[in-house]
Amino acid sequence: DQQVKQNSPSLSVQEGRISILNCDYTNSMFDYFLWYKKYPAEGPTFLISISSIKDKNEDGRFTVFLNKSAKHLSLHIVPSQPGDSAVYFCAASEGSGGGADGLTFGKGTHLIIQP
Amino acid sequence: NAGVMQNPRHLVRRRGQEARLRCSPMKGHSHVYWYRQLPEEGLKFMVYLQKENIIDESGMPKERFSAEFPKEGPSILRIQQVVRGDSAAYFCASSPYGTGDTTGELFFGEGSRLTVL
Numbered sequence: 001d002q003q004v005k006q007n008s009p010s011l012s013v014q015e016g017r018i019s020i021l022n023c024d025y026t027n028s029m030f031d032y033f034l035w036y037k038k039y040p041a042e043g044p045t046f047l048i049s050i051s052s053i054k055d056k057n058e059d060g061r062f063t064v065f066l067n068k069s070a071k072h073l074s075l076h077i078v079p080s081q082p083g084d085s086a087v088y089f090c091a092a093s094e095g096s097g098g099g100a101d102g103l104t105f106g107k108g109t110h111l112i113i114q115p
Numbered sequence: 116n117a118g119v120m121q122n123p124r125h126l127v128r129r130r131g132q133e134a135r136l137r138c139s140p141m142k143g144h145s146h147v148y149w150y151r152q153l154p155e156e157g158l159k160f161m162v163y164l165q166k167e168n169i170i171d172e173s174g175m176p177k178e179r180f181s182a183e184f185p186k187e188g189p190s191i192l193r194i195q196q197v198v199r200g201d202s203a204a205y206f207c208a209s210s211p212y213g214t215g216d217t218t219g220e221l222f223f224g225e226g227s228r229l230t231v232l
Contacts, residue, residue, distance in 0.1 A: 004157075034220065043119070043206055043223030044158070089157060103221065105150075107157040 003027045004092050006106035014114050019077040021109050023090030026071065030092040034103065035064060035075050038087045047088070048075070077111075085113045119144075119209050119224035120189075127230045134194040134201070136227045140209030147190045148221060149182060152204045164190060197231045204228050 005024045013019045023033075031052035036044035050057040050064045050073065057064050063076045077084055087110050091103040120139040128134050140147050145166055150158040160174040164184035175182065179197075184190040194201055205228075208221035 006157075036223075041225070043121075043208075043225045045223065046220045049220065091158075103158075104160065105158040107155070 002107075003030075004090055004104050004106040006088075006090055006109045008109050009107070010110040010112065012112045012114055013080050015082060016079045019075075019080045019084065019111055019113070021075040021077075021088050021090075021111065023073050023075075023106055024071055025073075025092050027092070027094070027104075028071070029094045030104075032093045033064070033066060033073050034091045034093075035062075036089040036091060036105075038089060038108070044089055080111075080113045082113050082115060085111060087111070119207055119222050121205075121207050121224035121227050123227060124225065125228045125230070127232065128197050129232050130198055131196050134197050134229055134231075136192040136194075136205050136207075136229070137189040138192070138207030138209075138224060139189040140207075141211075141222055144209035144211045144222070146210040146212065147184050148208045148210070149190070149192050150206045150208065150223075152206060152226075154203070158206060161192075194229070197229070199231045202229055202231045 003026050034049040035047040037047045038044040048059050048062045048064050050066050052068060055066050061077055066073045087108040089108045090106040093103050119141055122137050126134055147164045149161040151161055152158050162175050162182045163171040166184055167186050179195045181193045204226045206223050206226045208223045210221050
């Protein structure tokens with residue numbers, strides 16, 4: 001049972017446009033959500049996070065939106081740049097912050113930015 | 116390099132052999148997590164350790180897999196009698212915090228890729 005779902009295995013976006021990556025979850029106990037970015041042959045690196053008490057968090061070109069009632073979150077990247085081409089993992093945790101018990105990851109979405 | 120260090124980066128084993136993967140957390144981090152990524156899959160939580168303690172091993176297969184994080188030295192993920200299905204990338208992550216942390220951020224190593232022939 002996949003508690004965190006990223007239904008798009010890949011997404012192709014033109015450079016300069018907005019990239020929108022989606023993530024759905026089923027566990028209503030999740031209250032902290034993170035996005036990780038992963039290049040080939042490297043470990044995932046933290047990108048941005050959001051607590052369930054918020055519905056939006058912004059950091060430069062990256063914004064994460066959370067819709068708790070729909071159990072859905074999305075990552076917006078604008079404008080998209082070639083260096084954004086990577087696999088993006090959505091992750092979630094229970095409890096206040098979730099550092100203790102590990103994160104539950106989605107399968108990832110491979111974002112390809114076309115010049 | 117102050118990041119999470121994993122070795123070996125690549126490991127090839129024949130069926131039935133043992134695999135040992137090592138992870139040194141970031142300086143100052145006392146919480147270590149192991150994740151496994153199978154081909155075409157996301158990262159699956161395996162185990163969470165603090166120094167000399169296993170806190171949560173709910174993601175570990177019941178047999179052949181074990182993990183430790185001794186007082187001195189790196190964390191070790193040990194797979195005995197490997198089978199082809201163990202072929203995967205194994206990622207270690209560390210965190211300075213544990214229960215009650217408000218960031219939830221984990222810092223990952225570059226992974227150890229195990230191939231079982």
